Amino acid sequence: MRKMIEGSRAVAEAVGLCRPGVISAYPITPQTHIVEELSQMVADGETDAEYVRVESEHSAASVCLGAVAAGTRAYSATTSQGMMLMAEVLYNIAGMRLPMVITGVNRALSAPLSIWNDQQDTMAIRDSGWIQLYAENNQEVLDMHIQAYKIAEDDRVLLPVMVCMDGFVLTHTYETVDVPTQEQVDAFLPPYDPLYKLDPADPYTLGAFAGPEMYQEVRYQIQQDALGAKEVVKEVARDFQAAFGRWYGDVLDTYRCEDAETIYVAMGSVIGTMKDWCDARREEGGKAGVLKLRCFRPFPQDELRAALARAKRVVVLEKAITVGGHGILAAEVRAALYGQRETPPVHGAVAGLGGRDITFETLDEVRHRAEAGEADFFAGLRRAVVEAM
């Protein structure tokens, strides 16, 4: 059914359709509308989930950990400082191979305090073992949650999935979305039936410690399965298209890249602006294309290589930075392309931090500076403010 709803409501409806047994979250802007909607759905009996109102994000993730271990589907959502507080638990959930889904609402990290959008928070979790998917718009956000449970719970994967959506830009924006029926989702996503769970009839010890003779092998196994998850992400995208008729790309998607000389790479909602800007460039005669990276973890190295094979120049635009280094995504794209016979220059632009809008002017600046040969730079910077500091 097509509905004109807020992005947060779209997430809540998608989560409800996935029938989680336990929901646990701690309120933090701009994740709040999602958990308020879910609370109301529980209060109205629209979903049968237990909603556990915890005292911190650390406990929200931990409640979900316990619930999944006990054999129930679980859900949480957080952002920014909440993501940081959860970080310890997030590594643990992945290491314990407990499949669950968290909405990672993207927001800047303190200091200075900012409630506004960038992607520093989820990027800081990239090494944890969580699969990370980044959504462009609210229909994709809705559909991605349904896909996320399917990916996480696949026996070949058994890793948690984080659906990343830009705070405010998506969470607080009203868009028309097509909400599938419960029957459709039930047919796509079977009930959670784990291989191992906490059950007195068949007792297991979960979370034993590993000495030097065991630890590295366990981590190797996680790495192998995380890499293998790429094929499951693709498979689920195809299955989803067959069942629901919608397609957003699998691990990545390309826009006007066939003959593009310069391909602009990014993740999340900025892709929409970039596609419009790309069209404008094309009208001016510029051969621009846009590559949307949908799956950041596992990182689709081979697919990126193939998609960027004919580009003369690659420009990575990202809302995060490894301070003291450069753009995180830019570094990974460079690494992915390294060692080929002909490697295009890869430029890294950091922009849109802490809610700074990325506009056509920003993208024009990015293009000009990349064409002038700048390797790594901040775009959309207010020079006067910097100079006055």
Next chain:
Amino acid sequence: MAATAFTYEGTRGFLPGHRACAGCGQAAAVRIVMEVAGPNVIAANATGCLEVFSTPHPESAWGVPWIHSLFENHPAVASGIEAALKVQGKIGDVRVLCFGGDGATLDIGFGALSGMFERGHDVAYFCMDNEAYMNTGVQRSGSTPFAAATTTSPAGRRSFGEDRPKKDLPAIAAAHGIPYVATASMSYFADLRRKTKKALETRGAKYVQVHVPCPPGWGYDEKNSVEIGKLAVDCGMYPLVEWENGEVVRVRKIKPIPVEDYLKPQRRFRHLFRGEAGKAQIAKIQELADANIKKYGLAE
């Protein structure tokens, strides 16, 4: 007394063969708790001695489903298990237990524990209180008693060891208004059994803090764990009290002995017996014990 042959009967939850130190008070207490709890339980455990000595992968001493996640989130993990059991319609048939040491309980996991109490999850929480971070080498915790020497509150020219009294977590737990709170001691087996049974029969969040002597951490001969634990109770330093819905309902009466009798056999207090200055500290400890005796009416 004649030796009794060991049998596995009644120990299904927590099996022998684990790697606890000889004389470990915690291992004995957990065995008692698990004998009472029976097989139809799920246990969530904090990081700490118990976790480490009972589950070196691929070995496990646990005969019931057991989970360890992190140091400070076990009350939240237990809350999640309980919520899942509710959804599955199994809560009641299956009981949820939660184990943490005093550091995991009084210090790093305090927020998560308070959350579990306040939400009223049907979980029986057992704090195994050996009064310091023993797993990492005897560093002080919020539960370390006044004047005890630890590796981070050592006695020295300017120090008589820990400079603050023990955090009163049982009273804080009781202030949450949860249905059942108790202090217990590994050394009083029957009392611990009864309190465990009571905790498991009560619906809602329960807190049982069990004093568990630690031979390497406290510094005494490992064969004396039961005796040392009894002295702590008998001098009034570890009052055995029960609360229901925030009110004290029962105490274990004692014929108070001087605190020196409890302090003297332990290395962690030996600096108090080296001179006149130490006597003043012992007098302060006696005051703390007397305050307990008065507060709870412990004296027979």
